[in-house]
Amino acid sequence: MSRPVVGAGRTAAVHTAAARIAAIGALLVTAHFAAAPTPTAAAPTRPNRAAQFPTPRAMTVEVLATHPHDRTAYTQGLVWEDGTLWESTGLNGQSTLRRVEPATGAVLQQRDIGAAHFAEGLARVGDRLIQLTWRTGKAFIWDKRSFELLGEIAYGGEGWGLCHNGTDLIMSDGSDTLFVRDATTFAIKDRVPVQIAGEPLANLNELECVGDTVYANVWRETFIVRIDPATGDVTERIDGAVLDSAIRAKYGFHDPYDCLNGIAHVPEDDRFLVTGKHWPELYEVRFRAIEGEPTGTASPSGTSSATSLPTVTATATKTPPRRWVIHLPWSARSRR
Ligand SMILES: [Ca+2]
Numbered sequence: 001m002s003r004p005v006v007g008a009g010r011t012a013a014v015h016t017a018a019a020r021i022a023a024i025g026a027l028l029v030t031a032h033f034a035a036a037p038t039p040t041a042a043a044p045t046r047p048n049r050a051a052q053f054p055t056p057r058a059m060t061v062e063v064l065a066t067h068p069h070d071r072t073a074y075t076q077g078l079v080w081e082d083g084t085l086w087e088s089t090g091l092n093g094q095s096t097l098r099r100v101e102p103a104t105g106a107v108l109q110q111r112d113i114g115a116a117h118f119a120e121g122l123a124r125v126g127d128r129l130i131q132l133t134w135r136t137g138k139a140f141i142w143d144k145r146s147f148e149l150l151g152e153i154a155y156g157g158e159g160w161g162l163c164h165n166g167t168d169l170i171m172s173d174g175s176d177t178l179f180v181r182d183a184t185t186f187a188i189k190d191r192v193p194v195q196i197a198g199e200p201l202a203n204l205n206e207l208e209c210v211g212d213t214v215y216a217n218v219w220r221e222t223f224i225v226r227i228d229p230a231t232g233d234v235t236e237r238i239d240g241a242v243l244d245s246a247i248r249a250k251y252g253f254h255d256p257y258d259c260l261n262g263i264a265h266v267p268e269d270d271r272f273l274v275t276g277k278h279w280p281e282l283y284e285v286r287f288r289a290i291e292g293e294p295t296g297t298a299s300p301s302g303t304s305s306a307t308s309l310p311t312v313t314a315t316a317t318k319t320p321p322r323r324w325v326i327h328l329p330w331s332a333r334s335r336r
Pocket residue numbers: 077078079122162163206207208209262263264
């Protein structure tokens with residue numbers, strides 16, 4: 001440390017006894033803080049952003065199985081643990097917390113949220129489930145088994161997605177920033193701007209923490225991103241257009257708000273469960289690199305318990321598709 005050396009030089013120039021005492025005191029204080037360990041609560045280290053931003057790895061989804069999913073569920077959050085699937089559904093008057101049987105889509109347990117709230121992201125912390133609301137600044141804490149309300153958390157801004165990485169909660173609010181929150185106090189510990197190939201990526205929605213990484217849906221987009229929270233860089237771009245196209249063709253709906261949303265990691269075999277808002281199907285998938293493949297074709301290949309998806313060419317592009325990004329009046333945005 002250079003600071004004590006500078007202080008010692010200044011001390012030599014002091015002539016009066018009182019000034020010497022004061023200077024020695026200051027030196028001791030300086031030395032004390034110089035010897036103290038670096039506070040761990042300081043902002044985490046960020047890499048040099050002058051360095052080139054990485055290009056996300058192009059990925060697609062490999063469908064392993066297809067299961068029924070409640071078409072009335074406006075899916076906002078999915079959480080898996082040991083064969084149990086919890087789901088948070090949104091819309092005012094239709095918001096719920098659910099326990100769902102993955103293979104059949106049957107709703108085994110449900111807690112209705114008051115019509116004043118538009119439920120959003122969901123995360124499990126131990127025996128508790130934390131459920132966000134969109135614009136009412138309140139998170140509900142539920143017992144994961146009984147669905148008993150254990151408490152509420154107030155927060156500022158909007159609530160979109162939520163996941164727990166074993167230590168902290170990661171939250172999205174529709175912007176390009178992920179918020180790292182204390183899992184007990186909900187206090188913000190860090191803010192992580194997210195960028196894809198150097199460009200801010202807004203509308204981060206439902207989240208899934210997997211190890212040190214975070215997977216995120218992007219509102220009204222057909223892709224999922226894998227984010228490194230240490231840098232904010234998108235490291236993988238998973239093209240889910242094969243799912244979106246198939247479900248729209250099969251069920252004949254075209255509402256841009258009924259978009260791909262909902263990610264739950266199944267750690268037992270490193271699969272993911274994904275679905276969408278009002279989607280009648282839930283998919284067991286693996287994310288697979290398509291780099292080096294001649295056609296970039298995603299062919300659902302697993303056994304399907306309910307149906308099979310057509311083969312659809314998944315185009316891996318750096319630029320996110322914009323076909324559903326349309327300008328709508330504010331009233332329509334209340335469907336978020
Ligand atoms: Ca999730």
